[in-house]
Structure formats: structure tokens, C-alpha cells
Amino acid sequence: MSTFGTLYRVTTYGESHCASVGAIIDGCPPGLELSAEDIQIQLSRRRPGQSNLTTPRNEKDLVQLQSGLEHGVTLGTPIALLVKNEDQRPHDYSETDLYPRPSHADYTYLEKYGVKASSGGGRSSARETIGRVAAGAIAEKYLKQAFGIEIVAFVSSVGKIHLPNELSPPSLTRSDTNEDNDDAEDSVSPEFRQLLKTITREEVDHHPTRCPHPATAEKMTQRIIRAKDASDSIGGTVTCVIRNVPAGLGEPVFDKFEAALAHAMLSIPATKAFEVGSGFRGTEVPGSKHNDPFVVRPDGTLGTVTNWSGGIQGGITNGEDIYFRIGFKSPATISQPQETARYDGTPGTLAARGRHDPCVVPRAVPIVEAMAALVVMDQLLQQDARKTAASRLPPIKTLPPTMVMPKKEVLLESNKA
Numbered sequence: 001m002s003t004f005g006t007l008y009r010v011t012t013y014g015e016s017h018c019a020s021v022g023a024i025i026d027g028c029p030p031g032l033e034l035s036a037e038d039i040q041i042q043l044s045r046r047r048p049g050q051s052n053l054t055t056p057r058n059e060k061d062l063v064q065l066q067s068g069l070e071h072g073v074t075l076g077t078p079i080a081l082l083v084k085n086e087d088q089r090p091h092d093y094s095e096t097d098l099y100p101r102p103s104h105a106d107y108t109y110l111e112k113y114g115v116k117a118s119s120g121g122g123r124s125s126a127r128e129t130i131g132r133v134a135a136g137a138i139a140e141k142y143l144k145q146a147f148g149i150e151i152v153a154f155v156s157s158v159g160k161i162h163l164p165n166e167l168s169p170p171s172l173t174r175s176d177t178n179e180d181n182d183d184a185e186d187s188v189s190p191e192f193r194q195l196l197k198t199i200t201r202e203e204v205d206h207h208p209t210r211c212p213h214p215a216t217a218e219k220m221t222q223r224i225i226r227a228k229d230a231s232d233s234i235g236g237t238v239t240c241v242i243r244n245v246p247a248g249l250g251e252p253v254f255d256k257f258e259a260a261l262a263h264a265m266l267s268i269p270a271t272k273a274f275e276v277g278s279g280f281r282g283t284e285v286p287g288s289k290h291n292d293p294f295v296v297r298p299d300g301t302l303g304t305v306t307n308w309s310g311g312i313q314g315g316i317t318n319g320e321d322i323y324f325r326i327g328f329k330s331p332a333t334i335s336q337p338q339e340t341a342r343y344d345g346t347p348g349t350l351a352a353r354g355r356h357d358p359c360v361v362p363r364a365v366p367i368v369e370a371m372a373a374l375v376v377m378d379q380l381l382q383q384d385a386r387k388t389a390a391s392r393l394p395p396i397k398t399l400p401p402t403m404v405m406p407k408k409e410v411l412l413e414s415n416k417a
């Protein structure tokens, strides 16, 4: 369906070539100061035509707020917003009247619905993500103001070009063929943890690839241009960190925090993979090295020394930085001729026309941030509702001490000992 979330509910609408795309957001707390500019910043980071590395489709993607706020303050009622589609060129897609694009959604949409949008990717187009990005920007404003939560995503690879090892999330070590080697030193490096703690959107946007390491970013640019010049495309990964999330978010057992994140991320077009924390690398490292030992933080809560868990244990946030990585495939629409078959089964050659992204990851960054914000917001509202309901009960004095968390003072005291 087109709705995401339980208490912060976002419904997106729109096809690539219809009059407008947008969203209705239900569950935004009242009293949040909000302007179109708060939303526009992220929409402009997502929009096409930002550089020679993205599709030249020229859309300004200016948001129009329709309801849910007055005098720049949210009313707690549904927020409706829209963005007009202005630069459609349906004729670019005339071949795709005959051919389903290989590895795009044309064939499956037609099989499913029995009818499809007459041009463009219809609902499968990345234009649909405008509603998500706008809804995410609103959630982010609340999360930042109420909890100091920050979300930053960045491009971590394009094709085979990766950030240097020390700045990368843990990854499978294909080059290490020694099956008896349990060494895990190359994994969650101090440099990577530091990057997660400090990286800003300004740093990410410094380079059109949205890779925060200038030398790697330059190589990525060349790789994307090589794909573009060959009328081809290339994939990549986006890594995201969520900072300052309180411990206790996540709804076991089916809506565990990482399950909700995976759901959110794998609903973004062109995604093929999702890893949280140590991800697949965690399968190679023995428990003795993979476990995150506990330590008392200066504020009297428990933290962890390492963070292989990616800030989530038992499907519940533990207060550490949450980090995860998403794999995006090489976009399907390429103008290089491909042997394939028409809808009617006739073999033929498709060289797709139209304006397309040679690589989606630079534009996917704000979409990943938005989906992360939707997950945090939704889970936070659910946990707040639970905590508020529990706080209305008289204190329980009969439980054995092992059933409740010791007070912060106790933790700080035992840390001194």
C-alpha cells in the first residue's frame, strides 16, 4: 500500500507524469514551527538536474503546503503537501509502449494491475519519493527540536570504488582466504566511529557525489561519467547514521527497530541490500570480538565500548549511534541497445530514450535520511505513548530489585569503585 507508519502515518500519491506528487502526513504533533523552507531544503537535495551526475529532467520541485498548519505552526491535523510535475516528456518513452524495460517495474506493474501509466515509470518512478522526503523533513524538525536527534547519510561506494577501509562500515573480507584467521581489527574502526559522530550534511554536500572523502569522491565522479558516456549505469551504497536516539525505541517482535528500518529502506526504488551494524561481516567475527561490552557513560546510563550492534539490540535502540548501509542497483533504464522481448513476446532490441540517472546514490541520500526519520518518529511516538500510559500508574514498590533498572546514581557510584 502507499501508507507507511503507525502513529506518524505518511501516505504518498502520484505518478511520474501526472499533475503532481505529494503526501498526506497524519500524526505530526501540534505546535511545531514549520515552514515550506524546512521541507524545501531536502527536496532540493533530492531533485533531478543537480549536476552532470544526475538525470537532466528539470524539475524545481517546489513544495506547496495545503493544510495542517497556520501562522507557521502545525495544528496536529493532517498535513497535505504537493509538488507539481512540470518537465514531463511522455514521447521519450514511446519505445516502452512496446517493450517492458529490463529490470524496471513495467512488466511487473502491468502483470499486477492489468493496466499501467501511459508513460514514465508511473508509481514506480523515484518521483514518488518526493512525498517521503517532505514527510521525513517534517519528522526531522520535530526529532531535532524535541530530542536533538540528527540523521546524516552519505555515499560510501559507487561501483567498485569504496571509501577507504578505515572510513567504511564493516564489510565481508573476501581477500582474507585464511579460514582460521579470527582477526577482526579491520572492522568497526575508530575512524569510522568518529566519522559517524561528526559527519554533517554540509560536508556530505561538498561534492556532487555526496561522498565525504574528496579523493574517493573524485574517483566516483569519473566512474559515473564513464557509465554515462557508455550509455550505461552503475550502482552504489549509501551509509546512514542516526545520532542521539534515546534507548528503548523499537516494537518487538515484528516491528523491531532494525526490521522497521529494513522495511523503510528496502521500499526505496532500486534498493537491493540492507545491512545494520556489523551486517554480513558479523557472521565472520567470533562472539569474543563481536560482543559490545557495557560501560557506564558520564550521564549515568549504560553505553557500549564498541558498536558492532549498530545501536540496536533485541530490536530496541541502546542509545549508541545507529548506523546502516543500503545497496542500490545500477539503474535499469540505459540507452545502450539491449536484446530483450516486447510485451507481446516478439524478440527485439531496446535502446531506451529519455533522461535518466546514470547512478542513483547521490540523489538517494536525502531519501534514505527521510525514511530513517519516518522510522524514528513513528517508533518514538509509540514508545512515548507507552511511557506516558505507564507513568500514570502509582509507583510499584513490591518488585525485586533485579527486575528494574538501577538508578543512575547507583551506576555512577559503582563506576567509581
Ligand SMILES: Cc1cc2nc3c(=O)[nH]c(=O)nc-3n(C[C@H](O)[C@H](O)[C@H](O)COP(=O)(O)O)c2cc1C
Binding pocket: 055, 103, 104, 105, 121, 124, 125, 126, 268, 269, 270, 271, 329, 331, 332, 333, 334, 355, 356, 357, 358, 360, 363, 364, 367
Ligand atoms: C533517486 C532515484 C532515481 C532513480 N532514477 C532512475 C532512472 O533515472 N532510471 C531508472 O531506470 N531507474 C531509476 N531509479 C530506480 C527505479 O525507480 C527502480 O529501479 C524501478 O522502479 C524498479 O524498482 P526496483 O529497482 O526497486 O525493483 C531511481 C531510483 C532512485 C532512488
